[in-house]
Amino acid sequence: MLLFKLIIKNAFRSKLRTILTILGLVIAVVAFGFLRTVVEAWYSGVEASSASRLITRNAISLVFRLPISYKEKIKQIEGVQIVSYGNWFGGVYIDPKNFFANFAVEPKSYLDLYPEYIVSEEEKIAFFRDKRGAIAGKKLIDKFGWKIGDTITLKGTIYPGEWEFVLKGIYKGRDRNIDESQFFFHWDYLNEGLKKKAPAFADQTGFYIVGVTDPRLAAIVSERIDGTFKNSLAETVTETEKAFQLSFIYMTEAILIVIQAVSLIVIIIILAVVANTMAMSVRERLAEFAVLKTIGFGKWNIILLIFGESILITTIGCFFGIILTFPAAKAFADEMSNYFPIFNVTRETICLDIAVSFLIGILAAIIPTLRAINVNIAESLTRIR
Numbered sequence: 001m002l003l004f005k006l007i008i009k010n011a012f013r014s015k016l017r018t019i020l021t022i023l024g025l026v027i028a029v030v031a032f033g034f035l036r037t038v039v040e041a042w043y044s045g046v047e048a049s050s051a052s053r054l055i056t057r058n059a060i061s062l063v064f065r066l067p068i069s070y071k072e073k074i075k076q077i078e079g080v081q082i083v084s085y086g087n088w089f090g091g092v093y094i095d096p097k098n099f100f101a102n103f104a105v106e107p108k109s110y111l112d113l114y115p116e117y118i119v120s121e122e123e124k125i126a127f128f129r130d131k132r133g134a135i136a137g138k139k140l141i142d143k144f145g146w147k148i149g150d151t152i153t154l155k156g157t158i159y160p161g162e163w164e165f166v167l168k169g170i171y172k173g174r175d176r177n178i179d180e181s182q183f184f185f186h187w188d189y190l191n192e193g194l195k196k197k198a199p200a201f202a203d204q205t206g207f208y209i210v211g212v213t214d215p216r217l218a219a220i221v222s223e224r225i226d227g228t229f230k231n232s233l234a235e236t237v238t239e240t241e242k243a244f245q246l247s248f249i250y251m252t253e254a255i256l257i258v259i260q261a262v263s264l265i266v267i268i269i270i271l272a273v274v275a276n277t278m279a280m281s282v283r284e285r286l287a288e289f290a291v292l293k294t295i296g297f298g299k300w301n302i303i304l305l306i307f308g309e310s311i312l313i314t315t316i317g318c319f320f321g322i323i324l325t326f327p328a329a330k331a332f333a334d335e336m337s338n339y340f341p342i343f344n345v346t347r348e349t350i351c352l353d354i355a356v357s358f359l360i361g362i363l364a365a366i367i368p369t370l371r372a373i374n375v376n377i378a379e380s381l382t383r384i385r
Helices: 002-011 015-042 070-073 107-113 122-130 138-144 189-199 215-228 242-250 253-284 287-296 299-336 347-373 377-381
Strands: 055-058 080-086 101-105 133-137 151-155 162-173 180-184 207-212 236-240
Touching: 002 299, 015 101, 015 253, 015 299, 015 347, 055 215, 055 242, 070 080, 070 207, 070 215, 080 107, 101 133, 101 189, 107 207, 122 133, 122 162, 133 138, 138 162, 138 347, 162 189, 180 189, 189 242, 207 215, 215 236, 236 242, 253 287, 253 299, 253 347
Parallel strands: 101 180, 133 162
Antiparallel strands: 055 207, 055 236, 080 101, 080 207, 133 180, 151 162
16 A cells, blocks of 8 residues: 555656656557557458358459349359349439448348348338339438438439439448448349440449358359359459458558558657656656665565556556547547448457557666666765755
């Protein structure tokens, strides 16, 4: 108990210096936690991927389409349980800044493949029956104030013209890592429009989603699908949904490396700030440590005093930094929801904040502690006036 009281008293002996150090720690912890959340948000699509889903696309590029006739051939391949398909629509709502993911899909098979999108049975049936029907994620509903029955017009960017949809359902994510900012409508509706406006693009799909009977067969089924269409006019590349998502992340790998490097720099800054504070604090109290040693305090007592002071300061900074990370992340998510639909501060990030802060508290105290326990008693006592 005495040691704990001394730790608190020593930590706040120079109140201004300690408060400034804690403030610096708070800012650094918020920055570190925020950057880690950005990295996790970048990988959110990968984490949400299913091992039982495959993505089949054109071997040249995702930009090139595949014939819709491939669906029946893929269905007949051993190991395939269900097949769906879709197109990236790329429409915008009212203004180009209102960007969100929107897809033309085969409704029933698509929702069967994605059970993590929770839609009521009544809304599902209404969606299936209306060719102009659409479903949207809860975040889009909240953002634009839509309600069931509303007519929503999207301006096509890939497919020119204005396309009208009737909102028939709202989906929610099964858990917080599911993107609730997507918009889905009937592939048939898009295809019928293309037959009138651009026949050359009709009866084609951008990708197939393939559900396999056993995730362990994913590699074999992928080879079978690609082998089926080898040497055709539209060869395919089939990969797991996770690998498909990772291919997009690899395109921005340099950005991720920079973000992770900045995270490391933030840690070094935190360490430098705390180490400087502890060095100054111990240097000012060398004579006091000499007195403590004289009256019977052992090396371990002094070690506990200095390490305790350092860890106490970093713990306070970490505590307030974690608290402020949540509103900072929410403000960023609200502004950047188009680009980061999933932006949650995870338990892993909080644990990493705590672990890093604790480690910094230990590292920052090592050198000052060595100086204190090796202090020359006679020399230090001569400094007392």
